[in-house]
Amino acid sequence: MTTPKVVFYNVLRFFLLILLQVLVLNNIYLGGFINPYFYIYFILLLPFEIPGGLLLLFSFLVGAGVDFFSNTLGLNISACLAMAYARPYVISWISSGPDSLNGDSPSLKNQGLKWFLYYSISLILIHHFVLFYLEAFRFAEFFKTFFRMILSGTFTLLLVMISEYLFYPKEK
Amino acid sequence: MRNLYVFLRKHYFILLFLLLETVSLLLLFNFNEFQNTALVDLSGNFTGSINTAFRNISEYFSLRQTNKTLVEEMAKLHSRLPDAYYKSDAYSFYRNDTVFKLQYRYISAKVISNTTNKRNNFLMISKGSVQGVRNHMGVVIGNRIVGQVVSVSPHFSWIMSMLNKDSRISGKFKKNNQLVNVEWPGGNYRYGSVKEVPKHVDIIPGDTIVTSGNSDIFPEGIMIGTISDFTAAPDENFNSGTILFSTDFNSLGYVEIVVDLMRKEKEDLKATFKGE
Numbered sequence: 001m002t003t004p005k006v007v008f009y010n011v012l013r014f015f016l017l018i019l020l021q022v023l024v025l026n027n028i029y030l031g032g033f034i035n036p037y038f039y040i041y042f043i044l045l046l047p048f049e050i051p052g053g054l055l056l057l058f059s060f061l062v063g064a065g066v067d068f069f070s071n072t073l074g075l076n077i078s079a080c081l082a083m084a085y086a087r088p089y090v091i092s093w094i095s096s097g098p099d100s101l102n103g104d105s106p107s108l109k110n111q112g113l114k115w116f117l118y119y120s121i122s123l124i125l126i127h128h129f130v131l132f133y134l135e136a137f138r139f140a141e142f143f144k145t146f147f148r149m150i151l152s153g154t155f156t157l158l159l160v161m162i163s164e165y166l167f168y169p170k171e172k
Numbered sequence: 173m174r175n176l177y178v179f180l181r182k183h184y185f186i187l188l189f190l191l192l193e194t195v196s197l198l199l200l201f202n203f204n205e206f207q208n209t210a211l212v213d214l215s216g217n218f219t220g221s222i223n224t225a226f227r228n229i230s231e232y233f234s235l236r237q238t239n240k241t242l243v244e245e246m247a248k249l250h251s252r253l254p255d256a257y258y259k260s261d262a263y264s265f266y267r268n269d270t271v272f273k274l275q276y277r278y279i280s281a282k283v284i285s286n287t288t289n290k291r292n293n294f295l296m297i298s299k300g301s302v303q304g305v306r307n308h309m310g311v312v313i314g315n316r317i318v319g320q321v322v323s324v325s326p327h328f329s330w331i332m333s334m335l336n337k338d339s340r341i342s343g344k345f346k347k348n349n350q351l352v353n354v355e356w357p358g359g360n361y362r363y364g365s366v367k368e369v370p371k372h373v374d375i376i377p378g379d380t381i382v383t384s385g386n387s388d389i390f391p392e393g394i395m396i397g398t399i400s401d402f403t404a405a406p407d408e409n410f411n412s413g414t415i416l417f418s419t420d421f422n423s424l425g426y427v428e429i430v431v432d433l434m435r436k437e438k439e440d441l442k443a444t445f446k447g448e
Contacts, residue, residue: 029288070290072290074199078197084189136291141358
């Protein structure tokens with residue numbers, strides 16, 4: 001049920017989010033080291049019915065796009081792939097059944113606040129966990145890395161929720 | 173054969189995931205050998221041009237700071253010109269070229285991308301091998317440390333910032349020349365840690381740490397920072413402390429690359445010694 005409109009919005013989101021991430025968000029340092037990884041919003045909003053292969057492929061590409069600009073080739077890709085792999089399982093765990101999903105893609109408007117919060121928190125955590133621990137790559141800094149991961153994750157979640165409210169407001 | 177096809181069809185999601193994840197991990201652990209020039213060539217031309225365009229806009233926001241740094245630097249240089257000296261004796265400023273031989277030359281370059289919030293931070297600058305930048309050259313700003321060149325393409329270079337887990341700078345106390353190692357433990361970009369301070373050295377907060385000149389990367393006496401905190405560790409052989417970097421890594425607009433004109437001579441000397 002993929003309409004050209006859905007494809008167009010996803011392609012647009014792909015490029016806009018990569019540019020936003022590398023040009024703006026990568027230069028934001030709250031408290032010295034808190035950095036949101038908002039580009040994964042692209043993976044969060046891919047349609048429900050996207051084939052598994054395409055889901056993995058697009059996640060690979062969006063991760064590669066961000067990696068190219070930060071010269072960390074492989075780092076964001078690995079994190080995005082882990083997130084994409086978990087996505088179908090997370091969706092089936094938190095939904096009551098395939099029929100309970102309204103609309104084409106996950107959204108706050110169609111799925112409700114509770115569903116969307118569970119969905120984004122679990123996927124953001126998976127992505128950030130892989131990203132931060134691959135980057136640090138030593139267990140000596142376990143708790144410090146954990147702390148950074150939680151703070152950045154909170155910030156990412158905040159941006160995701162703000163954009164949901166901004167771009168997909170509830171109909172009265 | 174048919175069974176294989178059925179198997180692949182049934183489990184293609186996890187198989188594709190494992191395949192792609194392996195590819196990305198291979199990329200991460202092989203390509204991020206930071207000396208890999210091919211990667212910088214490939215990505216540098218494209219991302220470099222986008223980053224340059226963005227920097228061209230964003231550097232307007234820090235013009236005041238850049239200007240201040242330049243003026244300070246200029247004043248310092250002016251004060252060293254012969255004109256700035258009062259000539260009390262016609263012969264006192266005679267300069268003998270066999271006594272003073274130029275050892276360091278500086279190339280200035282614009283910073284076009286920079287991070288301080290990662291565990292491993294890098295800068296990209298707008299000069300490359302065409303302008304004479306080579307691998308392992310030191311990078312400073314004024315008289316303060318920034319990092320070292322790890323990868324060079326014709327027009328851009330990639331610099332490993334001091335704020336990197338692989339950065340390990342040999343420094344010394346300015347007051348008594350005791351050697352120490354300076355690293356960055358992550359977290360706040362203003363603070364680093366000083367390792368391997370011998371027990372008998374008194375550390376007082378405020379002590380200045382400068383580069384030792386022992387490595388071929390930095391000249392001697394480049395400012396690293398000042399000691400801000402120090403705790404004695406009675407159980408170990410060495411003490412350690414916290415250092416406040418003199419460089420504000422978050423506001424770098426222009427940097428200078430140190431070209432050591434005598435580096436080859438030093439390396440040749442080492443090579444001959446090894447050969448004996």
